[in-house]
Amino acid sequence: MRLFGYARVSTSQQSLDIQIRALKDAGVKANRIFTDKASGSSTDREGLDLLRMKVEEGDVILVKKLDRLGRDTADMIQLIKEFDAQGVAIRFMDDGISTDGEMGKMVVTILSAVAQAERQRILERTNEGRQEAKLKGIRFGRKRVVDRRKVLELYSEGMGATEISRQVSVARSTVYKILSEER
Incomplete structure (x- = not known):
């Protein structure tokens, strides 16, 4: 054995x-x-x-x-x-x-x-707790670390998404997401 x-x-x-x-x-x-x-x-x-x-x-x-x-x-x-x-x-x-x-x-x-x-x-209990928390306005996920104002400011100055992503050090898709949320 x-x-x-x-x-x-x-x-x-x-x-x-x-x-x-x-x-x-x-x-x-x-x-x-x-x-x-x-x-x-x-x-x-x-x-x-x-x-x-x-x-x-x-x-x-x-x-x-x-x-x-x-x-x-x-x-x-x-x-x-x-x-x-x-x-x-x-x-x-x-x-x-x-x-x-x-x-x-x-x-x-x-x-x-x-x-x-x-x-x-x-x-089941975890999901119930999550739903209850969402109803109370609690947000889940990572805290935002992107300077949204800076992204919007650069965009309003005529800068393109690729250059903004380089300046702010985020993915270009993040820039597009911020811009679409503001519209």
């Missing part, structure tokens, strides 16, 4: 360090830890694909948490079936569950369904 590890975060700004450290502490060799910095909503991930190719019958894959393997219940079930067909077990360290037996597979399926439902509720 060989131990493999899988760690995933959703964005490139997040760190895998905690998950990797936990996998190493559990006895997984560094060259057997596969990682992804991608959404768990799809199973098309480079690290996961490499892991699929490396494991063999009798191997065990350690994952820190259930939602690190995937978010979508159907995808999780498919992954579990795929690894099970290869004779590979998955153990979720923090959740204390494993796909070793039928009961473990059932528990993982139920928990992944709960995790997916929770993710959906979070998205």
Whole structure:
């Protein structure tokens, strides 16, 4: 039996360090830890694909948490079936569950369904909050850093968009956007 590890975060700004450290502490060799910095909503991930190719019958894959393997219940079930067909077990360290037996597979399926439902509720609450904030006049996105008055002033002096973009150090499309907003 060989131990493999899988760690995933959703964005490139997040760190895998905690998950990797936990996998190493559990006895997984560094060259057997596969990682992804991608959404768990799809199973098309480079690290996961490499892991699929490396494991063999009798191997065990350690994952820190259930939602690190995937978010979508159907995808999780498919992954579990795929690894099970290869004779590979998955153990979720923090959740204390494993796909070793039928009961473990059932528990993982139920928990992944709960995790997916929770993710959906979070998205709904986030969207409701955004809509409420917009109704209150709160603006989203980056703060404007372009000197709009300078753009308009240069344009009124007869300067073209290309030259204005060079002078103000913005894209020409930004100049056109400012001009169209003023009309």
